[in-house]
Amino acid sequence: xxxxxxxxxxxxxxxxxxxxxxxxxxxxxxxxLHPGVAAEVLExxxxxxxxxxxxxxxxxxxxxxxxxxxxxxxxxLVQSIEGPQLTRLIEEMSPDDRxxxxxxxxPEAVDALLPLxxxxxxxxxxxxxxxxxxxxxxxxxxxxxxxxxxxxxxxALQRVRKQAxxxxxxxxxxxxxxDRHLRGFVSLRDIILAKPxxxxxxxxxxxxxxxxxxxxxxxxxxxxxxxxxxxxxxVDNQNRLVGIVTHDDAADVLVEEATEDQxxxxxxxxxxxxxxxxxxxxxxxxxxxxLVILLGASFLTAYVISFFVGEGDGATWMAMFLPxxxxxxxxxxxxxxTLIIQAIALRETAxxxxxxxxxxxxxxxxxxxxxxxxxxxxxxxxxVEYSWQAMVVGVTxxxxxxxxxxxxxxxxxxxxxxxxxxxxxxxxxxxALVDVLGVILYxxxxxxxxxxxx
Numbered sequence: 001x002x003x004x005x006x007x008x009x010x011x012x013x014x015x016x017x018x019x020x021x022x023x024x025x026x027x028x029x030x031x032x033l034h035p036g037v038a039a040e041v042l043e044x045x046x047x048x049x050x051x052x053x054x055x056x057x058x059x060x061x062x063x064x065x066x067x068x069x070x071x072x073x074x075x076x077l078v079q080s081i082e083g084p085q086l087t088r089l090i091e092e093m094s095p096d097d098r099x100x101x102x103x104x105x106x107p108e109a110v111d112a113l114l115p116l117x118x119x120x121x122x123x124x125x126x127x128x129x130x131x132x133x134x135x136x137x138x139x140x141x142x143x144x145x146x147x148x149x150x151x152x153x154x155x156a157l158q159r160v161r162k163q164a165x166x167x168x169x170x171x172x173x174x175x176x177x178x179d180r181h182l183r184g185f186v187s188l189r190d191i192i193l194a195k196p197x198x199x200x201x202x203x204x205x206x207x208x209x210x211x212x213x214x215x216x217x218x219x220x221x222x223x224x225x226x227x228x229x230x231x232x233x234x235v236d237n238q239n240r241l242v243g244i245v246t247h248d249d250a251a252d253v254l255v256e257e258a259t260e261d262q263x264x265x266x267x268x269x270x271x272x273x274x275x276x277x278x279x280x281x282x283x284x285x286x287x288x289x290x291l292v293i294l295l296g297a298s299f300l301t302a303y304v305i306s307f308f309v310g311e312g313d314g315a316t317w318m319a320m321f322l323p324x325x326x327x328x329x330x331x332x333x334x335x336x337x338t339l340i341i342q343a344i345a346l347r348e349t350a351x352x353x354x355x356x357x358x359x360x361x362x363x364x365x366x367x368x369x370x371x372x373x374x375x376x377x378x379x380x381x382x383x384v385e386y387s388w389q390a391m392v393v394g395v396t397x398x399x400x401x402x403x404x405x406x407x408x409x410x411x412x413x414x415x416x417x418x419x420x421x422x423x424x425x426x427x428x429x430x431x432a433l434v435d436v437l438g439v440i441l442y443x444x445x446x447x448x449x450x451x452x453x454x
Contacts, residue, residue: 010041018049023056030057030065039068047076059085063092066101072277075104087116094168095141096249099128136220137213139253140234140243143168147200149175149183154196160188169246171230175204180240182233184208210235213242218257221250259342266338266427267294267331274348275339280360284367287335291401294331295372298324299379306383317384318446321393322439324379328372329400329438330431336361336408337430341422344412354413361409362402369401388453392446399445400438407434 010029017025030038030053042050042065050073054062066074066089078086078101090098090113102110102125114122124142131137145163147156156173164170173191175184184204194203210233211220224232224247231244260270269286271278278286301323340357342348373394380390408430412422 010037011044014041014045014053018052026053026056030054030061035061035064036068038065043069043073047073048080051077051080055085059088059092062089063094063097067093067097070274070277071100071104072273074101078105079109083113083116086113091117091121095124095128095143095243096139099125099138102129103133131213134217135213136211136215136217136234136245137243139217139220139249140213140245141168141249142243144174144231144233144241144244145170145172146174146176146180146241148177149199149201149204151200152196153191153194153198153200153203156191156200160191169231169244172233172244173200174233174241174244175200176241180242182208182210182235182239182241185233208233210239211245212237217253220245221253221257224250225254255346259346262342263338266335267291268335268338271339274346275343276348276353276356276360280363280367283360284364287332287364288368288371290335291328291331291368291372292375295324295328295375295379298327302379302383317389318392318442320383321376321380322442324376325393325396325400325442326435326438328376328397329404329434331404332365332368332401333404333408333430333434334427336364336405337412337427340409340412344416344422354410357409357413358406361405365402365405368405369398372401373398386453388449389446392442392449396438396442396445399441400434403437403441404430404434407437 010033014026014029016022017029033041042053045053054065057065066077069077078089081089090101093101102113105113114125117125128137128140128142143166145160145167147159151159160170160173171188172185173188174182175186176182184206185208186200186204190203191200209223209227209229211223213234213236220232220234223229224245229247231246232250233241234243234245236242263270267287267290269289271283271286275283302320305320305323376397377390377394380393381387384390384393411430411433415422
């Protein structure tokens, strides 16, 4: 079921509950639905209203729902929460989700919050925050089940039962010594099936596949995928167990890395957040960097062509800049198509956001097109005889970039509305469509301008 369907069905009911101040219904909304579904609906509200809904459930449920909300939304949400409530909420969050949130918050806010937390929680947060970004330590959780090797199965079951409520997963029980050195592991299934008087030392697997706390997160995720683990232990340089990385976090990492690779292939600096949650100035910067680089490459093409067309008359000067003009529009269109197709595939946006996306792309096209147009005029002035010719190049670049960004964004959405896979609207096809329209624009602008100055 598409995320937008949940919103269509549940959002009107939720708004009515808020208008009627129906506390029991709001509590049922938070507790009866899966936290991911509840978060999906709450994301359509402003942060103050979303927190108003969450106040009708306990801190544990609040933390579960918060973990499914996008990080920018989480940061805005916690800014509207009072100290004691925020403290309880942070303490209920899983260690990895908690650290992700705190890393996005202002340092001053974090410094003010930490003294309010329990000593154990505060120490755990400081330790996790100290690990390098994108390392195993930055995505691990310290909520793992561990037991000594010399206890019996009967005793182990009793201890696991006590540990379970505060652990993220108990399928693997890690066997450690007094100094937390990792000696082995045993699955909960093996413990349940074993004889009550058997010891963990007899059951445990000693050939443990683990990762170092400073290993790259992508390596960790691939290790989990390679061995089909539910979790993998993380050790320090002395082989002491410091945490585990679970399969759900590994899946998030693989999606994140694949998303970054795809964005780079589309000539976009990787976005930290989803398309709709990334501010337009940030998008313009991350896309503009590559458009300027590619514009420079297109200028080299124009420079080479200038040696062959010479001083000729008519449209020969236009031939020099045709690759530059078309490449600018095609590259901008490919960027938009890459981001929108990706957002649709990851369900970061829905068809109902089409108007908002169109507005953003018009604004982006104006910013990017304006910047590239100015650079194009400067470049063209070094190769043409008349300034109006440079202006033709600049105006055309502005229009094709604006057209490319809008076409590149809206065609995948149009395909989706028709029930066709948006991925079929590939970058080469976008570039081809923009090229055709770009040629028409280029020669018509040149013809009109030349007639005006003659």
